[in-house]
Amino acid sequence: MKSSAFRKKFMKHQQLWIEVVVRICLVVTFVLMEKLQPFERKIHPDELWLYKYPLTESYVPSRMLWPLVVFAPLIVIFVMYFFRKEVLDVTQALLSFTLALGINGLVTDIIKLTVGRPRPDFFWRCFPDGHANPAMLCTGDQAVITEGRKSFPSGHSSFSFASLGFISLYMAGKLGVFNEKGRGQSLRFLASLLPLLIALTVALSRTCDYHHHWQDVLCGSLLGLLIAYFCYRQHYPSLYSPDADIPLVVSNPILDTSNTSSVLPFKTV
Numbered sequence: 001m002k003s004s005a006f007r008k009k010f011m012k013h014q015q016l017w018i019e020v021v022v023r024i025c026l027v028v029t030f031v032l033m034e035k036l037q038p039f040e041r042k043i044h045p046d047e048l049w050l051y052k053y054p055l056t057e058s059y060v061p062s063r064m065l066w067p068l069v070v071f072a073p074l075i076v077i078f079v080m081y082f083f084r085k086e087v088l089d090v091t092q093a094l095l096s097f098t099l100a101l102g103i104n105g106l107v108t109d110i111i112k113l114t115v116g117r118p119r120p121d122f123f124w125r126c127f128p129d130g131h132a133n134p135a136m137l138c139t140g141d142q143a144v145i146t147e148g149r150k151s152f153p154s155g156h157s158s159f160s161f162a163s164l165g166f167i168s169l170y171m172a173g174k175l176g177v178f179n180e181k182g183r184g185q186s187l188r189f190l191a192s193l194l195p196l197l198i199a200l201t202v203a204l205s206r207t208c209d210y211h212h213h214w215q216d217v218l219c220g221s222l223l224g225l226l227i228a229y230f231c232y233r234q235h236y237p238s239l240y241s242p243d244a245d246i247p248l249v250v251s252n253p254i255l256d257t258s259n260t261s262s263v264l265p266f267k268t269v
């Protein structure tokens with residue numbers, strides 16, 4: 001009997017479990033790819049000046065970036081739940097946001113490993129003593145050198161815009177910034193714009209600490225923002241829609257509607 005009950009419960013939420021597994025696979029793949037060696041692009045003597053910028057500490061280190069990109073959306077999602085009490089919206093928002101982070105990590109790492117562009121401070125990673133040899137064979141720490149070959153695109157930029165870009169879209173939808181509910185109300189517009197300004201600050205910091213070229217930051221930012229938009233639209237309608245604040249629900253919903261239909265109307269596409 002217990003087995004039968006579990007089976008029925010599993011089948012009822014089968015699509016949700018599939019979505020969860022997809023995201024776990026994306027995260028595991030990203031973690032494994034982080035350990036791979038990037039393409040070793042040859043550096044010509046006449047372009048060495050591009051990679052001789054000072055080796056400095058990150059203005060926004062990873063220990064600050066990861067809490068920002070993971071917890072900032074969670075806080076916004078649950079604050080919205082506190083005011084609106086929509087369980088289905090929480091689920092759809094979490095699925096959208098986690099999909100954006102997972103895809104962004106995968107795509108960013110694929111490009112980084114394939115391109116293998118040296119960072120602006122690569123010379124000092126390669127030759128800590130400041131003396132290059134004619135064969136251009138690096139003498140520095142191998143882990144530091146490997147990380148120095150992952151400049152394009154900027155991961156800080158792509159993750160910031162994937163995460164905070166999602167928050168911006170989510171808030172714009174909830175506040176009706178681009179439809180008749182909130183159009184023309186500057187406070188709502190500025191509230192939805194704030195996450196993008198934070199993401200922009202993180203991205204620009206990567207050129208200030210010489211960890212990325214400006215092209216890395218630009219492409220990383222656009223990549224993250226595009227991924228955030230497409231993942232958001234997988235679960236939510238256009239920001240111009242009158243129902244921009246209501247998640248899309250397909251004919252086979254991934255959540256038990258019996259507990260949520262009374263608090264949130266469904267849309268079928």
